[in-house]
Structure formats: structure tokens, C-alpha cells
Amino acid sequence: MTGGSRVLLLPSLAVVLVSGVLGIQLAHGGGSFEPLRPADPCAVRDVTSQAGGIEGLTERLVLLGLDGAACRLHVSREALTLELAQAGTPSNAEIVALHAGLLDAVRRMKDAGTLPPASALVDEALDSADLNDFVKAAIRALPDSVIDAALKTDDVLTRTIDNLDLRALLADVDDRQSLDQQLDAAVTQAVRDSLTGRLRDLL
Amino acid sequence: MRRAVAPLLTLTVALVLADSAVVTLALPDILVSLHTTVGQVAWVLIAFNLVLGIVAVPTAVVFGRAQPRLLTAAGIAVFAGSSAWCAWAGSIEALVAARCLQACGGAFALIGCLELLVAEYGERRGVATWITAGVVGTAMGPVAGGLLTQAFSWQAIFVVQVPCAALAVPAALALHAVPELTPDRHRPALRPNLALALLSAALTAALFLLVLLLVEGWRRSPATAALAVSVVPLAALAARPLARLLLPPTEVEIASGCFLIAGGLVGLAILPSADLAWTIPPQALVGLGLGLTMDRLTSSAMQLRLPRVRHAAWTIGARHLGVVLGLAILTPVFTANLRDAQEPAQEAITSLVLDAPLQPEDKVAVAHALGDELTSQQGRIPDLHHAFAALDLEPQARPATDRLERDLDGQLTRAATRAFRDSFLLGAGLALLALLVVVLPRRRVTP
Numbered sequence: 177m178t179g180g181s182r183v184l185l186l187p188s189l190a191v192v193l194v195s196g197v198l199g200i201q202l203a204h205g206g207g208s209f210e211p212l213r214p215a216d217p218c219a220v221r222d223v224t225s226q227a228g229g230i231e232g233l234t235e236r237l238v239l240l241g242l243d244g245a246a247c248r249l250h251v252s253r254e255a256l257t258l259e260l261a262q263a264g265t266p267s268n269a270e271i272v273a274l275h276a277g278l279l280d281a282v283r284r285m286k287d288a289g290t291l292p293p294a295s296a297l298v299d300e301a302l303d304s305a306d307l308n309d310f311v312k313a314a315i316r317a318l319p320d321s322v323i324d325a326a327l328k329t330d331d332v333l334t335r336t337i338d339n340l341d342l343r344a345l346l347a348d349v350d351d352r353q354s355l356d357q358q359l360d361a362a363v364t365q366a367v368r369d370s371l372t373g374r375l376r377d378l379l
Numbered sequence: 380m381r382r383a384v385a386p387l388l389t390l391t392v393a394l395v396l397a398d399s400a401v402v403t404l405a406l407p408d409i410l411v412s413l414h415t416t417v418g419q420v421a422w423v424l425i426a427f428n429l430v431l432g433i434v435a436v437p438t439a440v441v442f443g444r445a446q447p448r449l450l451t452a453a454g455i456a457v458f459a460g461s462s463a464w465c466a467w468a469g470s471i472e473a474l475v476a477a478r479c480l481q482a483c484g485g486a487f488a489l490i491g492c493l494e495l496l497v498a499e500y501g502e503r504r505g506v507a508t509w510i511t512a513g514v515v516g517t518a519m520g521p522v523a524g525g526l527l528t529q530a531f532s533w534q535a536i537f538v539v540q541v542p543c544a545a546l547a548v549p550a551a552l553a554l555h556a557v558p559e560l561t562p563d564r565h566r567p568a569l570r571p572n573l574a575l576a577l578l579s580a581a582l583t584a585a586l587f588l589l590v591l592l593l594v595e596g597w598r599r600s601p602a603t604a605a606l607a608v609s610v611v612p613l614a615a616l617a618a619r620p621l622a623r624l625l626l627p628p629t630e631v632e633i634a635s636g637c638f639l640i641a642g643g644l645v646g647l648a649i650l651p652s653a654d655l656a657w658t659i660p661p662q663a664l665v666g667l668g669l670g671l672t673m674d675r676l677t678s679s680a681m682q683l684r685l686p687r688v689r690h691a692a693w694t695i696g697a698r699h700l701g702v703v704l705g706l707a708i709l710t711p712v713f714t715a716n717l718r719d720a721q722e723p724a725q726e727a728i729t730s731l732v733l734d735a736p737l738q739p740e741d742k743v744a745v746a747h748a749l750g751d752e753l754t755s756q757q758g759r760i761p762d763l764h765h766a767f768a769a770l771d772l773e774p775q776a777r778p779a780t781d782r783l784e785r786d787l788d789g790q791l792t793r794a795a796t797r798a799f800r801d802s803f804l805l806g807a808g809l810a811l812l813a814l815l816v817v818v819l820p821r822r823r824v825t826p
Binding site: 182183185186189190191193194198204209211212213214224225226227232235239242252253254255257261350 | 622625626628631632634635638639641642643646649650651657660661664671723724725726727731733738739746747750790793794797
């Protein structure tokens with residue numbers, strides 16, 4: 177073996193080995209093995225729910241509402257969720273953004289035609305409503321077309337969101353009973369206001 | 380008995396140098412067993428290397444003035460006794476104190492074994508045996524420690540050292556070596572020792588951080604991690620035949636080794652997934668580099684320099700202070716990166732939970748359980764299985780939660796792997812610095 181090849185062989189082999197290993201790793205995604213990056217909350221996203229009825233609708237609204245709020249606050253949906261879950265009291269900006277985000281969500285779902293008609297939710301809503309059985313039976317007897325004409329889902333949802341005290345709701349997020357009470361009260365008030373509004377329009 | 384003397388002394392050298400990193404895989408167990416903190420448990424590793432690095436040269440001075448066999452036997456006995464103390468230490472303070480004493484005994488054992496091996500085998504073979512035992516011990520330390528911790532307990536690491544070292548005491552007494560009375564003729568070899576220190580710091584990144592990544596980040600058992608990192612010593616064994624085949628000049632061999640270690644560390648920094656198989660090629664590069672550099676550098680630092688023990692002690696000091704340097708540089712970077720990794724990991728987990736195909740009630744339950752687990756595991760990479768095991772869900776929700784658990788574990792693994800990247804790259808930088816030290820042209824001495 178000549179002096180020159182003695183000097184060059186091992187370094188050349190080292191370069192080939194290192195380049196080979198690093199090349200193969202990079203070709204298989206080396207360097208990008210990182211945690212999932214949060215999606216842009218301002219981009220339109222399809223949301224689905226495993227639940228049906230009011231619970232499913234609420235979940236979709238909350239997910240879209242979080243997106244809208246996060247977009248307004250220029251943070252990711254995930255960062256906002258963690259902030260709301262971990263921080264003691266949400267800031268005014270967060271409450272305002274959440275409120276606006278939820279209203280945006282209603283508009284988005286209405287535009288996309290994914291809001292169910294009011295008649296599809298009435299039975300379930302009556303189950304938990306604080307009404308006597310006679311009134312419940314009377315409402316159930318109404319044809320769907322009458323209910324849908326009297327109550328617009330988007331209107332009821334918008335009024336419900338306006339009626340909700342989001343700060344109190346977030347404070348009670350661990351207390352299912354209190355959460356249900358606040359939501360029922362807000363929905364009942366929204367239905368009442370919506371019906372009154374419709375009557376006022378008709379008159 | 381006579382034929383066992385030199386192998387026993389060689390084993391002692393390997394044991395003492397393996398102790399540098401032998402507890403790496405046992406640190407999580409020690410942390411729990413002695414109810415201590417991450418900061419304190421790191422001193423089990425740091426104390427030994429720091430003390431051995433500091434006392435090595437003064438120990439060599441003492442060896443010039445006394446009977447090597449007596450000092451060696453005493454050093455090995457202290458090493459054996461303090462190993463037993465380590466095994467029975469009931470507190471972190473006691474364990475760190477025992478490790479300091481173990482390092483003092485280890486310094487006498489290392490220097491003395493060199494003298495006795497030279498007396499037994501002659502200068503060339505004695506020094507070569509001492510150097511090879513050191514390289515093998517350094518590379519095998521984490522493997523042996525991991526296997527013993529998994530099979531028995533962290534205490535077993537120290538228990539097994541006691542009889543091995545105890546047998547070496549009579550072996551040391553059986554050999555006659557005269558004190559090396561050569562005056563201090565040569566200055567320490569700066570370049571090889573500096574390169575040794577830098578490479579030891581880089582190898583700390585390879586061995587210490589890799590086992591941490593495997594055990595803490597990827598949740599592998601200490602035994603699996605030990606088997607995985609055994610690639611390094613195996614590849615190191617292949618280095619010598621390769622060098623014999625290609626016959627490169629010493630400096631070229633060392634420079635190539637430094638480059639291979641740097642390349643291997645970059646490879647560990649850019650792993651494509653958490654599959655153990657991906658760690659094998661970069662480790663093989665590191666091992667090959669280790670085999671090409673450490674013994675050559677040690678030989679270069681000692682070659683034609685007298686007194687021999689003094690220059691051997693400089694190499695021990697350089698290596699162990701290099702390990703401390705590596706830990707001092709890499710630990711803060713790695714812990715800061717691990718802290719920074721929490722936010723993207725939590726966001727990734729939140730994203731997956733929000734979009735999970737589960738009933739809203741189940742999502743809330745999962746979020747609660749995960750929140751509690753993440754809070755209780757502050758500062759460590761959480762084990763999410765506890766959170767999922769504690770959930771009381773309908774049987775039909777189980778397949779979805781099982782899938783979610785797998786996905787979340789995947790995200791944690793990604794976050795942990797990402798958190799180690801900078802430290803591995805920093806280790807690669809240290810290896811490249813060692814390469815520079817080796818290849819920079821020498822200053823011409825004018826007559």
C-alpha cells in the first residue's frame with residue numbers, strides 16, 4: 177500500500193460511512209421527527225362529533241368556537257384550550273374572543289348547512305326542560321314544520337350564547353350539574369326570547 | 380494463581396474505568412430508591428469522574444516514592460470497600476461520599492495496575508493491555524450497569540465489583556515492581572490530552588444521553604437500553620482490525636475517529652423514528668470512532684514520555700475531567716430543551732384529545748386524567764398509561780382510547796427525541812473540536 181493511499185483510505189471510508197448513515201436517515205424523515213404542530217385556527221376545519229343531538233351539536237360548536245377565538249387571539253386552538261384549562265381566571269380578551277368565536281361558529285354552521293332544524297332537537301330538549309308534562313306533550317304534538325317555522329336553530333343558539341355567562345361557565349367546567357343548569361337556563365331563555373321575537377315580527 | 384494475576388489486574392482497570400458511566404442506566408432507580416432529586420442524583424456520576432480526574436496526577440507523584448504493589452493493593456482494597464459502601468448506602472449523601480472514596484481508590488488502582496502490568500508483560504505489551512482494558516471498560520460500563528440494574532437492582536452494580544476487586548488485591552501483592560524513579564523529564568502532551576478530554580465529553584453525550592433517551596424518553600427497560608448501546612463496544616472492537624487493514628498514520632486514524640464520532644452524534648440527533656434499529660448505525664459510527672481514537676490518543680500522550688505513570692495519570696485526568704465537562708455543558712442544555720419540549724408536547728396531546736373519535740364526556744374524562752398525570756410528573760417525561768388505566772369508560776370506547784393512548788405516547792416520544800437533539804449536536808461539536816486539535820498544524824520550533 178502506497179503512502180498516499182494509507183493517508184486517504186480511512187478518511188475516505190469515514191466520509192462514505194457518515195454520509196451514508198446521515199443520507200439514509202434524512203431520506204427517511206430524520207430531523208423532522210417532532211411533535212404534531214397545531215393547525216392554523218384561522219383556516220377552515222371540518223369538525224365532527226361521535227355524539228348526536230344536542231350534545232354533538234354543542235361539541236361541534238365548541239370546537240369551531242375555540243378555533244374562532246384562537247384565531248382572534250393569534251394563538252393556536254390548543255394553546256388557548258390549555259390556557260383556559262390551566263389558568264385560574266380567563267382574561268377579558270379571552271372571554272370576548274370566545275363569545276365572538278362561538279357566534280362565528282353558529283354562522284359558519286348555518287352557512288355550511290350543518291345546523292339541524294329545531295324540530296330535530298325538541299324532543300331531547302324537552303326531556304331536560306323544567307316544564308310540566310302537559311306542556312311537554314302539547315309541544316311534542318306540534319308538527320315539525322310548525323316548530324321549524326317558529327324556532328330557528330341559529331337564532332336560538334345565538335341568543336343562548338349571548339345569554340351565557342362564559343366566565344361562570346368556565347369556572348364550573350368540572351361540575352357537570354352546574355354546567356347543565358347554566359346551559360338549560362340560557363337555552364330556555366333563548367327559546368322564550370326567540371318565540372317572543374317571532375311573535376313580535378308576525379304582529 | 381500466577382497466570383491469573385495479570386488478567387485480574389486488567390479486569391480491575393476495566394472495572395474502574397467502567398465505573399465512570401456504569402451508573403448511567405441506574406440513575407432513575409437510584410432517584411426513586413434514595414428519594415432524591417435529579418440534580419443530586421447526577422452527582423453520583425459527576426463525583427466519581429471529578430475526583431478521579433483531580434487525584435490522578437497527584438497519585439502518580441506518590442507512586443514515584445513508594446512500593447507500587449503495596450499502593451496498588453491498598454488502592455484496590457479501598458475501591459472494593461467503597462464499592463460495598465456504595466451498594467449499602469442509605470442516602471444520596473452517603474452514596475456520593477462513597478463514590479468519591481471509590482474514585483480515590485480507583486486512581487491508585489489504575490496507576491498501580493499500569494506499573495504492575497508493565498512489570499509483568501514488559502513496557503510495550505503492559506501499556507497496550509492497560510490502554511485496551513480502559514477502552515473496553517469505558518465502552519462496556521453503561522451496558523453492564525443496565526443489565527445488572529434490570530436483572531437485580533442498582534446495588535448489584537456495586538456488589539459485583541467487590542469480589543472482582545477483592546481478588547485483585549492478592550494479585551497486586553504477588554507482583555514485584557520497582558518504583559519508577561525517572562525524573563520529570565517531559566511536559567504533558569497537550570494535544571492528545573486535550574483531544575482525549577474533548578472526545579470524552581463527546582462520548583458522554585453518546586452514552587449518557589442515549590441511554591437517558593432510551594429509558595426516559597422512549598420508555599425502554601434498562602436491559603433493552605443496555606443491549607441497544609452494546610453496539611458501541613462491539614463496533615469499537617471492529618476498529619482495530621480495520622486500522623490494521625488500512626494502516627493509516629496515527630494522526631489520520633485519530634482524525635478519522637473524531638469525524639466518525641461527530642457523524643454518529645449527528646445521526647443520533649436526527650433519528651427518523653423511535654425505532655431502536657435507527658440508533659444502531661449512528662452508534663456503530665461512534666463505536667468505530669471510539670476504537671480508533673481513545674487508545675491511539677492515550678498511546679500518543681504517553682509515548683516516549685517519562686515518567687510513564689505521570690503521563691498515564693494525565694490521560695486519566697483528561698478523560699474524566701472531559702466527562703465532567705461533557706456533563707457540565709450538556710446537562711443544562713438537555714434539561715432546558717426538555718423543559719421547552721413540554722409546551723409543544725402538551726399542545727400535540729391537546730390537539731389529539733380534542734379531535735379524538737370519543738364521546739364528549741369521555742374526552743373530558745381523558746383530559747382530566749391526563750391533566751392530573753402531567754401535573755404529578757412535573758420535570759419528567761410522563762407515563763400516560765396510568766391516566767388511561769384509571770379511566771372508567773364504556774367497553775365500546777376502549778378501542779378509541781387505546782388508539783388515542785398510542786398516538787399520545789407517539790407524540791411524547793417525538794417531543795423527547797426532539798429535546799435531545801441539541802445536546803447530541805453539541806456533542807458532535809465537541810468531537811469536531813477534538814478533530815481540529817488533532818489536525819491543526821503544529822507551531823514550528825525555530826532552532
